[in-house]
Amino acid sequence: MACHVRTETRGNRPIFVLSDTDSGASASILPSYGFNLFDLHLPAAGAPRSLVVTAPGWEKNPEKPARHGFPVLFPFPNRIKNGRFSWGGTSYSLPLTKPPHAIHGFALDAEWEVIDHGEGPDGAFLTGRYRLPRTFPNGAPCWPSDGYLDIRYALHGRSLTLDATIANESEGDLPYGLGFHPYFRLPFGGGGDLDRTKVVIPASRFWVLDDSIPTGATLPVDDALDFRRGKPMRGLQVDAVLTGLEHNAEGFVVCRLVDEQARCEFRIGFDAVPFREVVVFTPPNAPDVIAVEPYTQTTDAINLQQRGVDAGLRVLRPGQQESLRIAMETADF
Numbered sequence: 001m002a003c004h005v006r007t008e009t010r011g012n013r014p015i016f017v018l019s020d021t022d023s024g025a026s027a028s029i030l031p032s033y034g035f036n037l038f039d040l041h042l043p044a045a046g047a048p049r050s051l052v053v054t055a056p057g058w059e060k061n062p063e064k065p066a067r068h069g070f071p072v073l074f075p076f077p078n079r080i081k082n083g084r085f086s087w088g089g090t091s092y093s094l095p096l097t098k099p100p101h102a103i104h105g106f107a108l109d110a111e112w113e114v115i116d117h118g119e120g121p122d123g124a125f126l127t128g129r130y131r132l133p134r135t136f137p138n139g140a141p142c143w144p145s146d147g148y149l150d151i152r153y154a155l156h157g158r159s160l161t162l163d164a165t166i167a168n169e170s171e172g173d174l175p176y177g178l179g180f181h182p183y184f185r186l187p188f189g190g191g192g193d194l195d196r197t198k199v200v201i202p203a204s205r206f207w208v209l210d211d212s213i214p215t216g217a218t219l220p221v222d223d224a225l226d227f228r229r230g231k232p233m234r235g236l237q238v239d240a241v242l243t244g245l246e247h248n249a250e251g252f253v254v255c256r257l258v259d260e261q262a263r264c265e266f267r268i269g270f271d272a273v274p275f276r277e278v279v280v281f282t283p284p285n286a287p288d289v290i291a292v293e294p295y296t297q298t299t300d301a302i303n304l305q306q307r308g309v310d311a312g313l314r315v316l317r318p319g320q321q322e323s324l325r326i327a328m329e330t331a332d333f
Contacts (some may be wrong), residue, residue: 003124003156005117011060016117018124018155024048027155030069033062035112035128035151037182038069043158044188044264044330051266051328053183053289065109067283070182074107074149074166075132077179078241078279078299081213085302087144087175094142101212104181106132106142107149115150123156134170145174147316159329166314167321174316177297179279180326184266185288186233187259198230198258199290201278205244213300216309218243227280230258233288239281241298247272252327255292263333270294270326276312294326 002022008015018027025048028039038059041048054068065071083094083102094102112128119125132147150165168174186197206225207214221227225240245253254269255278279293297312298304304311316322 003119005119005124005126013059015059016114016126018126018153020123020155020157023157025155025158025160027153027160028059029126029128029153030059030062031112031114031128033059034065034072034108034110035130036062036065036069036071036108037153040070040160040328042160042266042328042330044266045259045262045332047189049188049264049266049330051184051188053185062109066104066181068183070180071104071108072130072149072151073104073177073179073181073295074130075143075176075178076105076302077177077181077293077295077297079103079212081300081303086306087302088172090141090144092141092143108181116152120154122154122161125152125154127152145170145172147174147176149178159327161328162326163323164325165321165323166316168316168318171318173318175302176314176316177295177301177312178314178324179293179295179297181279181291181293182268183283183289183291184257186257186290187288188262188264188266190288192259193261194234194287195232196260197233198256198260199227199233199236199280199292200230200256200258201227201242201280201292202246202253202255203227203242203244203278204246205242207241207243207277207298209241209299214241214298214304214311216304216307230256233290235287236282236290240279241295242278242280243276243298245272245276245278253278253294257290257292264330265333266328266330268292268294268326268328271324274312274314274322274324296324
């Protein structure tokens with residue numbers, strides 16, 4: 001079999017590397033710090049292409065988890081306003097990780113448990129588990145219910161599949177949102193032409209924000225936020241929560257990063273249900289980097305939903321679980 005899993009140690013941290021020796025594809029994951037997929041190479045235009053952006057050597061001494069690799073955002077992506085919400089008669093006050101708000105959940109810098117790895121019909125795979133606590137170490141309320149998030153990465157050929165399962169292990173309802181914050185580089189391989197790139201996101205609406213918090217209203221995308229026909233990376237500056245996503249016949253929303261000079265593209269697709277939003281973000285001083293972030297909800301959904309806004313908050317009943325998928329691949333043209 002061409003697909004393999006191996007372990008390495010970098011900076012005293014165990015790393016799992018999935019590889020396909022036939023295609024040259026590889027994926028490196030750091031379980032001890034958010035189960036972060038910090039390196040991904042998939043073949044395109046005749047060579048493996050580095051797709052996920054991480055600072056060199058970051059995995060040896062990781063910090064600032066939301067700025068590197070493929071962070072996992074759970075049980076809420078983006079912000080909770082002022083770090084406060086109420087659920088079932090209990091008030092919650094979360095650490096203000098991006099003052100004055102809480103941001104991106106608790107899983108992105110946590111130590112995950114590796115529960116399975118090996119080679120199977122869908123290639124080399126690795127499964128990790130994050131357990132969601134109800135209380136902080138000091139005993140203060142953390143989240144309304146206990147539960148867990150499993151993520152399974154599988155690498156084969158020129159594709160990487162992410163399967164996520166969320167389960168409620170408590171006697172009460174488990175509200176949650178799940179998101180991912182991957183950074184990608186375009187053009188592929190560096191040295192390409194920013195004008196000959198396209199970012200394609202099939203979104204027809206956007207959430208109106210006030211200090212990064214949705215007001216509860218959405219509007220049709222204007223020219224600055226309409227990515228349906230593609231926008232070049234040259235001069236692109238954006239930070240928006242897009243919605244009204246269009247899906248294909250298989251029920252998948254597909255976003256595309258196109259390198260016209262290299263005549264190849266990277267596709268990230270995800271289940272239209274429950275993924276309803278995509279955050280698109282270009283970090284400052286990085287003209288060839290873009291974050292395309294699938295979310296199951298909008299920002300501050302746990303507060304908006306209780307105000308009567310359809311914000312995408314997911315709620316699992318006791319003993320219930322649900323699964324969702326993200327698929328990434330390259331293609332030549």
